[in-house]
Amino acid sequence: AQSVTQLGSHVSVSEGALVLLRCNYSSSVPPYLFWYVQYPNQGLQLLLKYTTGATLVKGINGFEAEFKKSETSFHLTKPSAHMSDAAEYFCAVSVYGNTGKLIFGQGTTLQVKP
Amino acid sequence: DVKVTQSSRYLVKRTGEKVFLECVQDMDHENMFWYRQDPGLGLRLIYFSYDVKMKEKGDIPEGYSVSREKKERFSLILESASTNQTSMYLCASRLPGQANYGYTFGSGTRLTVV
Numbered sequence: 001a002q003s004v005t006q007l008g009s010h011v012s013v014s015e016g017a018l019v020l021l022r023c024n025y026s027s028s029v030p031p032y033l034f035w036y037v038q039y040p041n042q043g044l045q046l047l048l049k050y051t052t053g054a055t056l057v058k059g060i061n062g063f064e065a066e067f068k069k070s071e072t073s074f075h076l077t078k079p080s081a082h083m084s085d086a087a088e089y090f091c092a093v094s095v096y097g098n099t100g101k102l103i104f105g106q107g108t109t110l111q112v113k114p
Numbered sequence: 115d116v117k118v119t120q121s122s123r124y125l126v127k128r129t130g131e132k133v134f135l136e137c138v139q140d141m142d143h144e145n146m147f148w149y150r151q152d153p154g155l156g157l158r159l160i161y162f163s164y165d166v167k168m169k170e171k172g173d174i175p176e177g178y179s180v181s182r183e184k185k186e187r188f189s190l191i192l193e194s195a196s197t198n199q200t201s202m203y204l205c206a207s208r209l210p211g212q213a214n215y216g217y218t219f220g221s222g223t224r225l226t227v228v
Contacts, residue, residue: 006156032216036216036219041222041224043204043220043221043222044204044217044219049216090156090157092216094216101147101159101162101172102147102216102217104149104156104157104158105156106154106155107154107157
């Protein structure tokens, strides 16, 4: 069975500072990994995903994440935070197959201070 | 552009009422999902459907049922609404065997049961 743990339910950074949101996963088979973002009162939007190939994945809005199999991690980073990045972020894991459902972490709320 | 539409953004219902949450997708996706989102708990899977008239329980099906009479529509039913079902409900869809694509989400329905 797969599971996801996001370390830190709230993260606060200053505008222009590095953003680091942590995600660790558990999976007995090679996983597919995703980061979604949710702005207030909206649905979830895909930021980026890792399926196979290059372990450093670039997404929208300047975000990127690195798949580290040895650490079972898929942390999300952005070099310089912008006020518009304030949102809730969800890490999720899935596996290959018709029945591969997305399993979500608990979410991390990112606050960006001016 | 791919779309998942949830019929209501906000809904207020009374305890004991039967409540229908509707979700429609225009992508010809076989797989559809209902999640509920609560602070600190992330997204939890209620029910999913692999195809028309097929459904399977997710992690928290108690108090809910679903209907999938047509491929494009997946309805979530609260048989007798209770205050602990106050939550944000998110619908999603996906092509089968496309676990590496992630889901497309609707904008969510925020349900308040009073």
